[in-house]
Amino acid sequence: MRGQSCCAVIILLLLSVQSRAETACVDSALLAHSSVSIARYFDDAERTERRLVGIAGTGWFQSPTTLITVEHVAAAMGLSTADWKPVKITDGADRQSSSARIQRIAGRRAEKLAVLELQTAIPVARIAAVRRSPLVPEQRLVTLAYPNEKPHVVGGRFVQYGSEGRLGGMALLEMYDGKNRLAIDHGASGAPVFDCEGRIAAVISTAMVQTFQTPFGVLRTSTAWGNPNVMSVPIQALTELSQAE
Secondary structure (H helix, E strand, C coil), rough: CCCCCEECCCCCCCCCCCCCCHHHHHHHHHHHCCCCEEEEEHHHHHHHHHHCCHHHHHHHECCEEEEEEEEEHHHHCCCCCCCCCCEEEEEEEEEEEEEEEEEHHHHHCCCCCEEEEEEECCCCCCCCEEEECCCCCCCEEEEEEEEHHEEEEEEEEEEEECCCCHHHCEEEEEEEEECCCCCCCCCCCCCCEEEEEEEEEEEEEECEEEEEEEEEEEEEEECCCCCCEEEEHHHHHHHHCCCCC
C-alpha cells in the first residue's frame, strides 16, 4: 500500500547490523529481556501456498508465558485461538523454540493488539511497567525492536494522536537512529515503546513511508524531518475489548 509499510518482515534473507540509538533516554541495559523477536517458519505446504519462508515481528512480555504484539503480525503468522503453532523466540544472542496461540485480541482501532500465550515459559523475561497516562507532544521515547531478528534500540519523540481515518486514535511518533529514519521498519511491528521512566506507552504498528518507481527499481523513503514516521497502538488498547469480542 502506498504511503505505509507493514513492519512484519517476510523472512527471505536475515542480514542486519546491530546499532545503537543516539537519542535513547533509557539505558538500553534496562530494556534487556523485555522484548524479543518472534518468528514463525512455515511448513512445506504453507510455503507452497504462501510463497514465503516465514514471518517475523517483535513481541514484549506481559508475563513469562504471555507475549504482546500487534494483530497483523499474529495474523500473518497464521496464529489462532485454537491451535498451538511452533515459533522461534530470539532474545539477543539467545534463541528458544516454543509454541504459541492467540489468547485474545484487544483494542477498538483499525490496528489491535494480540495477546499470545506461550506453551513454554521464558524464565529470563523482564516485565516492564505500563504507562497509564496519555503521552504529551515532544515527549522523548525509545523502543527495543527486532528488525530482521536483530535487537535495535531506537529513540525519538511523540508527535500527536491521530484524529481521523486509519490514523484515528493511533500514537504518531518520529523515531530515528542518527540520520536513519528507516531504523523502524520490517520486523519491528509489535515492539514496545517506552517513555523515559521505562514504562510501555505504545506498541509499534507501521512505518510511514513513500514508495517511488525508478529505472533502478522501487525506492522507499521516510517522511520529512519533523513529521511522524511511525504509527503505534496506544497501550490503553490492552484494557479495551475488541469489537469482534
